[in-house]
Amino acid sequence: MSYRGLTWDHPRGLNALAAAQGPVTWEVQPLEGFESAPIADLCAEYDLVVLDHPHLGEALAHDCLTPLDQVFAADDLARIADGAIGPAYSSYAMAGRQWALPLDAATQVMALRPDLAETPPTSWAEVETLSQQGGVALSLAGPHAALSFLSVCAALDDALDMRDGGWPADGIAERAYDILAPLAARTPAHTKTLNPIGLLDLMGRADDIRLIPLVYGYVNYTRASRPVAFQDAPRAGGRPGSILGGTGICVSRRAQVDDTLRDHLLWLMSDATQRGFIPDHDGQPGLRSAWADPKVNAAWGNFYSQTAATLEAAAIRPRHDGYIALQTRASAYLRDAFDARTPAPQAARRLRDMFEASQPERTTA
Incomplete structure (x- = not known):
């Protein structure tokens, strides 16, 4: 057959x-x-x-x-x-x-050009310092703004596991948003519409980006014309945070x-x-x-x-019927919030409201 x-x-x-x-x-x-x-x-x-x-x-x-x-x-x-x-x-x-x-x-890991970023950062504080020198891009296109956000939440909360309907606590969400917001502001504009494959393809053929702190790992790009190296995702005190x-x-x-x-x-x-x-x-x-x-x-x-080590410690996303649409909406909201410099408490509340509204039992005809 x-x-x-x-x-x-x-x-x-x-x-x-x-x-x-x-x-x-x-x-x-x-x-x-x-x-x-x-x-x-x-x-x-x-x-x-x-x-x-x-x-x-x-x-x-x-x-x-x-x-x-x-x-x-x-x-x-x-x-x-x-x-x-x-x-x-x-x-x-x-x-x-x-x-x-x-x-x-x-899972999401750190990608870098070893010829352009000789000492990989290991923490989000070190990523922030390196970002101030340029050449650091977040993965923000499609659903990936939300996935990057949830990964930082996982770095801040070792117990975060959303498979059965959990969501980051508001305090964790606010801290994650504050970590990502300045990095999003410095992310080169021409990279913001690229999915992980597009980002890694660009990194492997040009010198525009030297570091992507969170991107889904693709082993194939270790053999790019300008080889990309991969390291564990950044930490914020506990595990390397990743979804x-x-x-x-x-x-x-x-x-x-x-x-x-x-x-x-x-x-x-x-x-x-x-x-x-x-x-x-x-x-x-x-x-x-x-x-x-x-x-x-x-x-x-x-x-x-x-x-x-990052894969062993990776967190699992929500899986309820309605989550995929939420992921798309939350990513669009985060991109707009970063551009508008929305305060972290307001952004965290809005994301929680979106998550709760996505639950099947809360759907109305």
Whole structure:
């Protein structure tokens, strides 16, 4: 049996899946599509969908995914859970079931040009000092203003975990806003519309940016014409603050899973494949063993070893049905608030109001 799969249009999202030559024909859509396209529409058309964990609430509300305990043996899922790095596996658990395999692990980390920023900052205070010298850009386009904000909140609050409906306390939100506001004001104007891929592409071919303190890590840019290095996200006293990204493979309700597909997916998540085939084909593996592998690190500029601590400590976003739209609205609000120099208490209250209004039970007809 053959299957249709949908992934995202980037070497990290496509190359390994396409090269695997399994029973799946993979098609692509832009990264922004996964940040906005209704998941139920995608699952109606495709057997396998690669998505990010914040889409789970929407997917479960529309009952368009097959829980993986109906696809795989418990021992197979337990092995993958034990081997996954950080919350890469657990982020796809919701309502007592597992909904995706963590093929790709990522989180927001620090990106820099080592030839332009010889000593990487380790704290937000050091980022602020470096920013005053120029060449420091925040990731603000699309949903990323909100994601940067939540990452700083995670740096300020070690216990922040929003997977079950939490939100940063107002005091934490105000401090995070005050950290980001001056950095946003100094971010070069021509970079503010660039998504993470665009930012890293610019960093890897020109000298406009020497540091991005928070951006989703893409191992591929360690091999850019002007190589980009990656380090742990900045701290504000505790853990390196970051919001989990990455992608998982989901099985839609329309798929009729056979042993060939099941074996292929387990092969993709095997230790040997994650440490060899996936990184050899531009992928970013989801198992801890690959991130710690000396050969994998040597081939990719130590991307994995230099950012693994951030991934292990990454916070999980809200996942309720309505969060994806909130993420977009909150980012637009933050960009406007930074430009308008809105006071932090006012911004924090507005963001909390937006979060509360996004909850399904608060939606009115």
